[in-house]
Amino acid sequence: MDKVLNRLRNLDAYPKINEDFFNRTLSGGVITLVSSIIMLLLFFSEFRLYLHTVTETKLLVDTSRGGTLRIHFDVTFPAVRCSLLSLDAMDISGEQHLDIRHDIIKKRIDSLGNVIEARQDGIGAPKIETPLQRHGGRLGKDEKYCGSCYGAETADDDCCNSCEEVREAYRKKGWGMTNIDLIDQCKREGFVQKIKDEEGEGCNIHGSLEVNKVAGNFHFATGKSFHQSNFLQDLLAFQQDKYNISHRINRLAFGDFYPGVINPLDGVQWVQEAPNGMYQYFIKVVPTIYTDIRGRTINSNQFSVTEHFKSAEMGLYQSLPGVFFFYDLSPIKVTFKEEHASFLHFVTHICAIVGGVFTVAGIIDSFIYHGRRALKKKMEIGKFS
Structure with a gap:
């Protein structure tokens, strides 16, 4: 047993010096105090x-297929009446949604930006309790x-x-309503008068839109859209010769919020100077997966954007007045994952801090101690000589 202990004693890499040979100095005490403070500060840091x-952060190939994309928007048009503003969406798969109203809220605003009225049902009015006429045969007693x-x-x-049901029937036929005054339902509901009452007003439209996860576009058009073979807008009879599509994008996001997301169009404002035209945003959507420290995952998107204004000649609507958002999906997705540094990594850094400061302090102390001894010897030799 004693032999084993002796062998272990011989392996000691830290030989001890007898206390009789210690020489404590003032400089050594100051260096020890300073180095201890430095080690403490570095430890807490x-x-x-x-x-x-x-x-x-990682970049991966997006292998997901199908699914939908949720678009959140909040756009203000200072010079477009809510009754003339519609939201349409279509994609390369051929799916179209015209005059979308689900999950959409419109706010009438005055010239100062104050909200006059908020409504969710668009311009449609409730059904007339006593319809005006009977069609398709004689009226029976119980009909x-x-x-x-x-x-x-x-x-x-x-x-x-209702006026809205007539408009919907025309849209399904691919027809345009060219004279609202001849539609009794619209006349009874005061549809045209409602449009006139909003003259000089603007509109804030916000909500969300769910589309297929393929390339497509959605747009805010000045005039109610109708499904026609050339996909143009058949504007109502009270259309203007000019539309001011100046707008401010308060918010535009593709997917849910996650920490650190930056939406480049938030707060962007554009003022129209040309007589008429369409403003286009070309958006590249990058699928993004965010995983927080608790393991919760958020599937969202980032995007980059370029802008272009396309002017239209008076009387021609090949360039439709409105604000268009053309989006395409990137084949690359980004993953963000929150995590702590490993405990072993933390211990390694602490050891490096303690060892490094201790070594540097020892070098400085040795330099000062031997320098003072050499200076003292030179003074003694000079004194004896």
């Missing part, structure tokens, strides 16, 4: 970094009145009891 999370669709009926029993 490293400990704080260990407690904070770091974000690891209810049924409003005409003015030639847009698909069957004899089809009814259009």
Whole structure:
């Protein structure tokens, strides 16, 4: 047993010096105090970094297929009436959504930007309780009145009891409503008068839109859209010769919020100077997956954008007045993952701090100690000589 202990004693890499040979100095005490403070400060700095999370970023090929994309928007048009503003969407798969109203809220605003009225049902009015006329045969004793669709009926029993239902029937036929005053339902509901009452007003439109996860576009058009073979807008009879599509994008996001996301169009404002035209945003959407420190995952998107204004000649609507957002999906996705530095990494840094400061302090102390001894010897030799 004693032999084993002796061998272990011989392995000691830290031989001890007898206390009789210690020589404590004032400079050594000062260096020890300073180095201890430095080690303490560096320790707390490293400990704080260990407690904070770091974000690891990776680029991967996006192999996901199908799915949908949620678009959140909040756009203000200072010079476009809410009744003339519609939201349409279409994609390369051929799917179209015209005059979208679901999850959309419009706010009428005055010239100073104050909200006059907020509504979610667009310009449509409720059905007329007593429709004006019966079509498709004589009125029986127990039959209810049924409003005409003015030639847009698909069957004899089809009814259009509101201006909105007439407009919808025309849209399904691919027709345009060119004279609202001749539609009794619209006349009864005061549709045209409602448009006139909004003269000089602007509109704020916000909400969300769910589209297929393929390339496409959505746009805010000045005038109600109709489904026609050339996808142009058939504007209502009260259309203007000029539309001021000046706008401010308060918010535009593709997907849910995650920490650190930057949407480059938030707060962007554009003022129209040309008489008419369409403003285009070309957007490259990058799928993004964010995983926080607790392991919760958020599937969202980032995007980059370029802008272009396309002017239109008066009387021609090949360039439709409105604000268009053309988006395309990147084949590369980005992943952000929050994580702590490993404990072993933290211990390694602490050891490096302690060892490094201790070694440097020892070198400085040795330099000062031997320098003072050499200076003292030279003084003694000079004194004896």
